[in-house]
Each structure stands twice: as C-alpha cells, then as structure tokens.
Amino acid sequence: MSCLTRSFQTLVLSTIPVNISSPKILGTVRYMAKYVEKPEIGRGKSFRRIVHFPEEYTVKPLGVTNLAGRDPNSGRVVVKGIGGGIKHKYHWIEWKREGPSEGAPQIERVMKVIKDGCRTAFVALVAYNDKLKYILATENMKAGDIIRTSSYIPRIPVRPNEGDAYPLGALPIGTQVNCIEKYPGFGGTLVHAAGTYATILRKAPDDHIVVMMPSKREFSLPAICMCTVGRISNVEHSSTPIGSAQRNRELGNRPRSGLWQRKKGIHGRKIRRPPPVQTIARKDKGNTEIVTFSCDRPLIPTKFHQFHY
C-alpha cells in the first residue's frame, strides 16, 4: 500500500511545476530510531540512586531519587535487575578525616551508631569541636567512644585504638585498617564494605606503604594517605542470607533470570599466582576534552519530509 502511495506521489509531483507553492502531500513517514549514547557501567557512576547533595556538609539525612538502573540523562536502562524497594535517606559521610599535622591529635566522640539503608556498613555520628559528621563505624564502635584523628607521622609508630584515623606511615605493621585514601587528601575510597579490612604489610621505598586489600591484592600507597584503624562494622553481613525473594525486592533488586549457575568442581580449578604489587600514583590524564563533530545533512539520502522524529 505504501509503495502504491509513494508511486502516486511521485506521479502527481512530477506533473506539478516546481515553483508553484501548493500544499505538500505527506507520504509515508519513516520513524527513525534515535541513537542515544548510553554511559558505561563500572565507571564510578551509580544507576541505583541520585543523592541530592546540598552545597554545605550536613548531617541531615539527604533525599534521594531512585533510578531503577536508568541513566538519568538519556533515561535508558543501563543496568538490569535494579528497581523498587524501600526508599532510604542518605547519610552523607565525611570521607576526609583531617587532623592536626603537628602536636596532639584531634579528639572526637561517637554519639550514635546508626544503621544506614544505603550501604552495608553501619554509620557513626561523630561530634568534634562544635560540629557533627558521619563516618563509617568500625566493628566495636559504640556511643560514647572517644576517637582520635591526626595527620602527624612520628618516628616510632603510634599505638592506635579502633576508630582512630592516622596516616598509613604512622601505624605499626600488621594493623587492620579501613576507609583508606587512594591519593593523599582525596578522602577514604578503599575498603568501605561491611566487615572488610585491609592489612598493613611492609614499608616500600619512596615513602610508600604496602597494604593488602580484602581481595588479597597488594597496593603500594603513599605513607601520608589517611586511614581508619579497625575492621568495618556489620561483620555478620556477609554470612547473613537475604532470606526470601521478597526481602531481595525490599533491597531494591528485581528478580533474576534464573539462568546463572555457580561454577562447580567439574569446571576445574585455575591456580594463578597473585598479581604483583601495584603502586598507586595519580595519573596525569592530560587533555581530556572530547570534540564532537556534527553533520548538517542526513547520511542516508532520504527525503527530508519523510523524517519524523
């Protein structure tokens, strides 16, 4: 039928002189799919929720917008299996534990340990000077505890208590630490999950400290990187089963296809040697500007009036 219309149209148009401004006959419309660039997953962008951060730090729990696996710009589904669940407010954690670089450490007090719905670990409300902040709670942290923060690296390692924040270089070898800064002054980015900890292994040349991550990988980090002493709270999290399909939905996960199978003995065992120690240094990314070229006319020779976005 559309072929017939099109042939009629060409027939009619061919008989009409071009310079006469008569109403155009609308032929068949081609609905073109619009090309949308989807963001890459695993690049530090969350498709579970957006947190509405205010300009200044606050301990007031923040509002969130749940994304259900969609990219907020294009609106397309990027991650499958996310959606629904109980909406939780977000506790804004102060990742930077900054203390005095000389003299006595800053003293802080744990006011309350709070269960946070947006992460696996518990969150501790901490009061210092005349301010309040949230930090990730360690295993045995409780209300009323006094914790210390210092950026000073003494010649002899300090004897730290759980929850204290010191530079990696100030702590004795074998200490369990969490919430480690990857780059100095960047805020703690490594080891955030419930029940996890990293271990300080040895000193490395060039003022670096080798730390074993929960994944058993070894990172060589600058000695001035801050970290919190102890193991992250909610240790039972990994051994607690979700319990039911409904509970999984409450956590904001959608049903799985059921096709995934865990590898068994028949798949064999691959023994690899551990990867070598990775030295972390901030890379100079150089010029990251991306130029986008545009095209004035459609690449396919299609009649203009046939386009219908």
Next chain:
Amino acid sequence: MKRTPVLLRQHIGRYAVAHWRVQGKKKIIETGAEQILKKKNIPIYEATDLVRHPPVAFDETHPDWHDKPILSCKDDNVLLEGLSQAKILTNTVELKEGLPDSIALKDIPKQINNRVQNIILGSWLFDAEQKKLPIVKDPERPAWNFPRTYGVTRNRVCKLLTARLLQLIETTCGRNDLVSDRYLINDLLFSYPFERQSDLIQFQLSGDTVVTTINSSVKKSHPHTIFTRFNREEVKNLYEEEVTVPQIYGRSLLKAFTVCASYAKNQYGDEVKLLPKPVTVQAVQTDGCFFHFGVFQLNTLDLENGDVKNVWYQTPLLNLFERCCYDLGRPTLEGYNSEVVKHLYAFYHSV
C-alpha cells in the same frame, strides 16, 4: 483522509485549549473603587509594581546580614547531649534526685482518680477531632504500609489533657485564695539571648500553657508553672534519630531557664547578673502519656562564672497510663498511674 473521525475522540488537551480560548477573554468590571480612593486622596499603585520585587540575595549584601552567627535553640530542636549539656549551658547544678522537700505529695481520693481517668479517655479517644495521624512504621517489617488512620492529633491531646486536668485541680483543690490568684495563659513565647564564651546564643521557646500567680510582695503577676508539650513529629534531632530521654529532660530545663531568665530580665533590668532574689519556675512537659516534672531556681544570669549556680530538681519520666486505645471497639484505659496527678496537685499547691 477525513479528519472528523479522529477529532471525535475525547482529548483533554484539545478540550483545555478550546476552553481556554473561550474563557481566556474576560471583561474587567468597573467597581468605582479607584474614583472613591482618589476622592479620599489615597495614592493608588499598580499591583504588579508592589508584588514583583527582585528576590533578595541571602548573603553579605542583605540588610540583616551579620558576620557572627547566633546559635538558636527553638521548640522543634533538642540539645545533642540533653540534660548534661543544658546544665553546662545554663550554669546549673542538680543538688539531689527528685523534687525539693517543699513540694509535698498527698494522696488523692478515689473519686478524683476516676475523674482523671475520664479526662484521659475524653482527651485521647472521645474528642471529635478527626485528622490524618502520622505514618506508622514497624521497624521489623519496614516494607509494610499500615492503613492511614484518622483521629485526635497529639497536640490536641496534650492541650485538652492539660486544660482539663488544670480545671479539675482548680475546682477540687479547696483553696479559693490560691485559685483566685492564678491565671492561665496559652501559647506564650519566651526568648532569652545571651553571650557565652564569645558565642552568641539564643533560646526561643514557648510555654504552651503558663500558670501565673500574683506575687504577694510585688503585687505583680509572675510565671508559676509552665506546661509544655512534646510531640515526636515536631521535636526532632537534626540527624533525624529518635529523641532520647536525657534530651527530653534537657528540653524541660531549657524551657524553665528561658522563662526564668526572661522574667528576671524584665524584672531587674537588662544588665542584672546576680539576682537580688531568686526566680523559681516549675516545669511540666508531657506528650499526653508521659509527664516530666522539674523545678528551676534561677540565682544568677552570669553563666560563665561558677561561684553562684542555678539549681534544677526533676523527677524521672512518669507515665500517666500504659495503654489507652480502642480494644475491639471498646475504649480501654490500662495501667493508670495516680502519681502524676499527685505531682500536679503538689505543683499547683506550692506557693
């Protein structure tokens, strides 16, 4: 193709446009107001000139901008550390546990206890107010949404309970001389700004019901007891965790202090530090179920000097009852505690 069949379909957007096309044209009715105003020499402005102000920026250019912030404690907030922090802020000590000896608790007859129970039922269950009550959540089953209930709001319960209990006490205390001196004032706002260790602090707190009495020496009305309500929906921590018991105690103390301090300032002038005569106020805080009783004696307004201190007496939280609700459609009141009413009588009798 004919367009008629397609347009016959109902389409709210098209209807709205058509409606707007007709109703968008309005004729302005001449009321003659302008002529009357002109006759009386009242200046006339264009309404839009007055309404459309550019938004005032809330920064250094604002006329009310101050470089030093004032730390303000209002009715919807509580102190982080509660009672201990309130004591330090107001230079107060607690000499002993419980109320001062001058407040004597007396047994009350059964008849009055029955009337109090009727008052509780009347305020909690029988009031005609039907408003949306706050959302109920079960921490064990966070996904479960309870049906939204309507009923008497907590503020209304507190207001009714205090008013009715006070009325009962006034009619049954048997001291006409006392009752004729006492006055009830509702929704008073007290404010006391001060400087402490170079911090500007201000308490802006309300006494929801204030009982005043006439002082025999001054022949002037002064605050006697403040009744304040505590509504968990309104009074919150900044970090939105539940308000703890010490924080409730601290709230009572701050309220009593603010009332005393603002009265002392009014009485002895702005510059007074050591009061010639202490000011004492009794404080009662309730959420409709628990009652907290405290007595505050203000000796000094010099809050940094530790030589002379203010005094605070208090009771623990006392529950008026354990349960008051409809049980299978029948109004029930369980675990009524007459201690609360004893305290209220004692507070009213104290001179």
